[in-house]
Every structure is written in structure tokens, then in C-alpha cells.
Amino acid sequence: MRITNFALLILMSGLSGPVLAETTADQIRKSTVAFLESFASEQAAEGYNVSFKPGSIDSRLALAECAQPLNVEFSGDPWKSTSPSIQVACEGARPWRMFVTASVSIRGPALVAARPLTRGERITSDLLSQQSVEVNASRRGVMTATDQAIGMQVRRAVNAGSLITPDMLSAPNAVERGDHVIITAKTGGFSVRSRGKALASASIGEQVLVENLRSSRTIKASVVAPGQVEIPM
Template sequence: MCCLGYSLASSAGQTPPEVLIGTAEGFLEYSVEEYLQRGDIQGRSEIQVNRLDPRLRLAECDKELTTRLESPAQPMGRVTVRIRCDGTSPWTVFVPAQVKLYRDVVVVSRPLRRGAPIGYEDVSLAERDVGTLSQGFLTDTTQILGQKTTRALLPDQVLAPLHLEQAEVVSKGDQVVISALSTAINVRMPGEALSNGAPGEQIRVRNLSSGRVIKARVKGPGQVQVDM
């Protein structure tokens, strides 16, 4: 829980809505700055606290008001700030607000078909309110390396992790090197891929020396490894 004071003269022993709004704004500014610093994040924010009912009547608090983020866990999007008075006339009020947090994220530069490999020329960085990006986002164009699209994408569309999957680096019919590693041996032999595969995937490979079909894990272009 965080304690933040807001100086504004109360009238007739009451706490005006302006005090609550100022307190919520100050708390959210502090919370966003702390969130950015904790994650070493570059961004800018816009905070808008909703208007409160001017008929709201709360006793003037003889202690410093305490504030905390009621929901959600991070100060982004639609948030609710709980403001509490623990004085002789205690009260609690919940103040809704909107926090827009703008960051540079990866967006698509041109139309991409499903299954297309993605290169640097296909993306760029653009500022977006990340609080509205429920599907997630990427902040570094190097995160697209070795990836392909899982669906068709349009220009200016924010690229989310679910839009990407590892691209195959081995294709059916490719000549590959089969490695068999253990603490005692390191055997390499020629093989032929019998299916496509991305790094980390297990595929069927024909050992060209013995003619046997085995399962091997794709390590990189033209490289597979037998698990031992």
C-alpha cells in the first residue's frame, strides 16, 4: 500500500472530489513510473481519472490518505484506485481511471500471407497503447528472426507472439548430417530428411549409410541429432 498526500483545502469538514481525483492521479503517476523503472521499459503514459459524482460526501480525513491499485495488477488500461481514510471518521472510495501506456512495438509493414517467412523488411516499430494489446506484442524486430506467420497479416497490424511460429529449416528431401552424441562417442553420418522440420522438432530421417529410417531432432539448417 502506498501513501500519497494531496493538498487542497477541504470545505465544511468534507473531502471534495477534487482531492480524490488529485490523489488518484498522483498515485497512478508514481505507479507507472515505478513500473517502467522496474522493467527497464521505455515508454510514456497518459492518465485520465474519471469524474466523480459531485454529490459525494466524505468526511475530512485527519490522517494522510492511503492509496493502492485495486485492479488490475499492473497500472495499464482501465484501472481502479482504492483511496482510504483511516482517521477518526474512516471511509473508503474506489476511483476509476484510464492509463494509456505507449511503447514502440513491432507492426507489419506490408501484407503477409499465412506461412510466410518474416524478414526485417516486413516489419517496423510504431508507438501503440500496449494496454489495449490483449494478444501481446513484440518490442524488438530481432524477435522475428527464423519465424513465419501463423495467419494472414495486414499492414500496420501489431505483431503478437501468437502470429508467429518457428520456420522450418529442413525440408523433405534435404540432405542432412545426422549427429549421434553421448559422453563417449560423437558419430556423424549422412542422411535424408523425410519431412519438414523447425529447430527443436523431431522428424523422420533416412540414414543413407544403413538405409534405416530413424527419428532425429532438428538442430539447424542441414543438421539433425539423434537423442541418446
């Protein structure tokens, strides 16, 4: 029995199965660039200038076809790294994900010391100025608004012109050791007040040991305001 070339071609095609569509390296690169462009546009509206360069992707890469737009997101914090990782994923019937590197620079205003700052000094507006810096070059973060720093206390000496980072400042003590304080005991809408003496120093939100001056009992309370502590009943 003779088989024509055409019939043989059909037979061989059926044996080899259908040719599957693929997601190419170029498609992944374009999706990554579109994501970074969108991020840059969003930050521009907030006063930040973002420049970026996506990392190289092997041109031979071919992944399963994605029936829907690729999902692209940062897998690392772009505000704390100039080389954040980006995840590209397909959530379709044949899901996959991969990671792409990129160089990202975010420039914008940040707080710097207007003059040398000494340890323990309380921050006021005249001690701060703003400069345009590469915000994400500091792994320790930056402070961008003066109200984030005013009233805080300098933890260590800071040189003039140095970038102000959150770890340089701490909340001042709202209660000092030996201070007389108001103790409020609360339960539901009912509260009882008494006078006490702080046995240690603490800032708002911290716990401190307090001696109740009426009962002479020592209790642990939370500092809620300067000179005021609170305990649950």
C-alpha cells in the first residue's frame, strides 16, 4: 500500500502533537518595563523622580503561554534597595513565575541636619532642611516630612548635612523616673484615678513600673501621655 507524501505529512504531524504557544523573553521584558513605567508615573505625582533599567533576560527563555496579562510586582522593597527584585507571574491554566532584576533610582526630597546635632538634643524645625537625595540608596530608610521628626530626640551625634534616618531618633520620655503620675484604671466605660510615682523612665506606648502612693503597691502600667499611665482592670 502506497502512502503519498501529503498523507505521510499529516500522519507525522498527528504523532508529534500540537505546537504549543510560548511566552517569550521579549514579552516578559515588555511587561516589566510597562510595570516600571507605571511605578515611575505614580511616584512622579508624589514629587519623586524614578529612573530605571531592567536587567537582561535570556533571549532563549520560553515559558508556557499565558492566556491573561502577566502579573508583575516588586518582590523586594524598591524604597530600600536600588536593585529590587521583580516577580513576573502567569496565573492562568499553566501557571508559572520568574524573577527579573532591575536597577531603580528614586530621587526626591528628604530631611538632612541643618547643623551638627548632639546626642539627646530635641528636634525643632530650624534643625532640619530638605535636599534632593537618592531615597532608596539608604537601607535604613529616610524621613521626608518635618512632622515625622519634630519633638523627637537625637540618639547619637549627627554631622551637618547628614541624611536623617529613623534609627537616629527616638521618642522622648513622657515619664521620668521619680515623676508623680496619674494612674488610670479602666474597664469598659468606667475608670478610677489615683496618684503614683514612676520607678523608671519611659516614652508613650512603653510600659513602666509605678508605685501607687495610696496603696504602696507596685504595678505595671502603659504610658499614654506625659505624666499619665493606664492599667486594665
